[in-house]
Amino acid sequence: MTAYVLDGIxxxxxxxxxxxxxxxxxxxxxxxxxxxxxxxxxSAMVVTFAIDAGIPALPAVGIGLVxxxxxxxxxxxxxxxxxxxxxxxxxxxxxxxxxLGVAFIVDGYLSWRYPFRGLTLHIGGGPxxxxxVPMRRGSLxxxxxxxxxxxxxxxxxxxxxxxxxxxxxxxxEEGARLVGVDPHLMLRLILVLSGGLxxxxxxxxxxxTPVTVTGGFEITVFALIVTVVGGLGSFSGALxxxxxxxxxxxxxxxxxxxxxxxxxxxxxxxLTIVIRPSGLLGVRE
Amino acid sequence: xxxxxxxxAGYNGNDVVRDVSFHVEERxxxxxxxxxxxxxxxxxxxxxxxxxxxxxxxxxxGANIAAMPAQRIVxxxxxxxxxxxxxxPRMSVLEHLHLGAYPxxxxxxxxxxxxxxxxxxxxxxxxxxxxxxxxxxxMLAVGRALMSRPRLLVLDEPTTGLSPKLAHEAYEALxxxxxxxxxxxxxxxxxxxxxxxxxxxxxxxxxxxxxxxTSAELAADPRVRTAYLGVA
Numbered sequence: 001m002t003a004y005v006l007d008g009i010x011x012x013x014x015x016x017x018x019x020x021x022x023x024x025x026x027x028x029x030x031x032x033x034x035x036x037x038x039x040x041x042x043s044a045m046v047v048t049f050a051i052d053a054g055i056p057a058l059p060a061v062g063i064g065l066v067x068x069x070x071x072x073x074x075x076x077x078x079x080x081x082x083x084x085x086x087x088x089x090x091x092x093x094x095x096x097x098x099x100l101g102v103a104f105i106v107d108g109y110l111s112w113r114y115p116f117r118g119l120t121l122h123i124g125g126g127p128x129x130x131x132x133v134p135m136r137r138g139s140l141x142x143x144x145x146x147x148x149x150x151x152x153x154x155x156x157x158x159x160x161x162x163x164x165x166x167x168x169x170x171x172x173e174e175g176a177r178l179v180g181v182d183p184h185l186m187l188r189l190i191l192v193l194s195g196g197l198x199x200x201x202x203x204x205x206x207x208x209t210p211v212t213v214t215g216g217f218e219i220t221v222f223a224l225i226v227t228v229v230g231g232l233g234s235f236s237g238a239l240x241x242x243x244x245x246x247x248x249x250x251x252x253x254x255x256x257x258x259x260x261x262x263x264x265x266x267x268x269x270x271l272t273i274v275i276r277p278s279g280l281l282g283v284r285e
Numbered sequence: 286x287x288x289x290x291x292x293x294a295g296y297n298g299n300d301v302v303r304d305v306s307f308h309v310e311e312r313x314x315x316x317x318x319x320x321x322x323x324x325x326x327x328x329x330x331x332x333x334x335x336x337x338x339x340x341x342x343x344x345x346x347g348a349n350i351a352a353m354p355a356q357r358i359v360x361x362x363x364x365x366x367x368x369x370x371x372x373x374p375r376m377s378v379l380e381h382l383h384l385g386a387y388p389x390x391x392x393x394x395x396x397x398x399x400x401x402x403x404x405x406x407x408x409x410x411x412x413x414x415x416x417x418x419x420x421x422x423x424m425l426a427v428g429r430a431l432m433s434r435p436r437l438l439v440l441d442e443p444t445t446g447l448s449p450k451l452a453h454e455a456y457e458a459l460x461x462x463x464x465x466x467x468x469x470x471x472x473x474x475x476x477x478x479x480x481x482x483x484x485x486x487x488x489x490x491x492x493x494x495x496x497x498x499t500s501a502e503l504a505a506d507p508r509v510r511t512a513y514l515g516v517a
Contacts, residue, residue, distance in 0.1 A: 177359075
């Protein structure tokens with residue numbers, strides 16, 4: 001049982017970070033990015049190509065992260081332009097449609113051009129005992145990176161002027177403008193961050209299990225479920241829901257079967273919406 | 286210091302305020318009075334850049350700010366306290382004051398000045414804005430605007446939702462700011478309070494400036510007396 005919980009936490013931390021990237025863009029810009037998983041997959045593919053080209057793993061991962069961030073910037077400058085021009089529900093709907101279109105194109109192209117490709121990063125060394133459970137080094141390194149990423153994000157939002165400026169836009173856009181914050185600039189920054197997070201999750205995932213060329217939609221769906229359970233626009237909600245759902249997923253996968261774990265996650269999300277429509281830590285309207 | 290020339294602004298192509306002109310000199314306190322729906326809020330939102338003006342100019346210390354977005358106008362020295370306050374509900378009092386100084390670091394002297402003007406804010410510095418009382422929220426909105434060290438402070442109905450006692454205290458705080466050399470522009474429905482405080486004023490009706498004069502002249506005007514001072 002402890003083993004499943006630990007496995008769940010490893011997975012859950014990544015879920016949480018994944019959802020954080022999605023939920024921040026929603027909280028700040030009112031847009032949902034359904035091509036989020038494809039951002040992660042493209043970054044992972046860039047890492048495999050870099051490694052194939054003889055670049056050592058660490059710089060290759062660096063190139064992957066930059067790719068993710070660049071994709072975020074590219075989204076902000078291109079397909080999200082018409083989205084920002086709309087308000088409220090029209091904005092969400094247009095963002096869903098446009099990013100879904102991009103997701104299909106990327107997914108189709110990648111699986112046609114590079115079928116069966118994937119990224120696996122091997123972390124050397126034997127298993128390490130945690131609470132009497134032998135854990136793979138890859139899982140531990142992945143979790144450590146994810147925890148550091150979460151802590152840095154938390155410090156950025158709480159302790160820096162720029163982080164506070166981003167939060168002020170989430171809280172009240174007009175208020176933010178009145179203190180001199182440019183909401184569009186903050187949104188661009190958050191998209192770059194979101195792309196970088198997608199790439200980081202892809203890389204840390206690859207230390208635990210292969211990230212395949214067709215895995216984009218699964219990543220997006222996981223991120224969406226965690227986002228909904230945690231509360232749209234809530235950063236700490238994403239972390240909490242990620243760990244919770246990670247543990248549920250891991251236990252469900254081992255006692256019931258992997259094929260049903262996604263359904264169980266969806267049921268958990270549906271139950272959350274019924275009981276708490278705004279999510280675990282979301283703001284109540 | 287501020288000169289508005291023929292300013293028009295509104296929503297969806299319908300101008301709410303039309304061809305408005307007025308001026309505010311350095312160290313003056315000027316009021317715009319008018320009933321609900323006269324266009325005071327629209328006028329102020331246009332001056333502060335939250336709403337694009339459809340025509341006209343707004344000159345502030347030698348630059349036309351009519352086409353600038355709010356975030357740039359603040360950095361030029363215009364602090365705005367909107368009627369709806371637009372605070373950040375889940376952020377602390379201290380975080381508001383820090384943000385007020387964005388993108389710079391908060392100036393310790395200005396911070397001390399805000400705390401001495403509103404000791405309540407110092408007591409509640411780690412409390413979230415959403416949990417403050419109406420009066421405290423108003424203090425915070427003013428405090429946040431002061432942190433940018435503005436030369437002109439624009440307040441849209443600063444006494445909205447305040448008890449008569451608190452409204453009186455609000456004007457005492459504004460008076461203290463004025464003695465420190467700040468220029469003030471206030472929109473107000475509670476005309477007697479504003480009149481006791483401001484040097485000059487303009488009467489806005491249906492989006493047009495109808496009257497102007499010193500506070501004493503306006504107080505003596507029979508139209509103002511019946512419409513805004515409740516004197517028959």
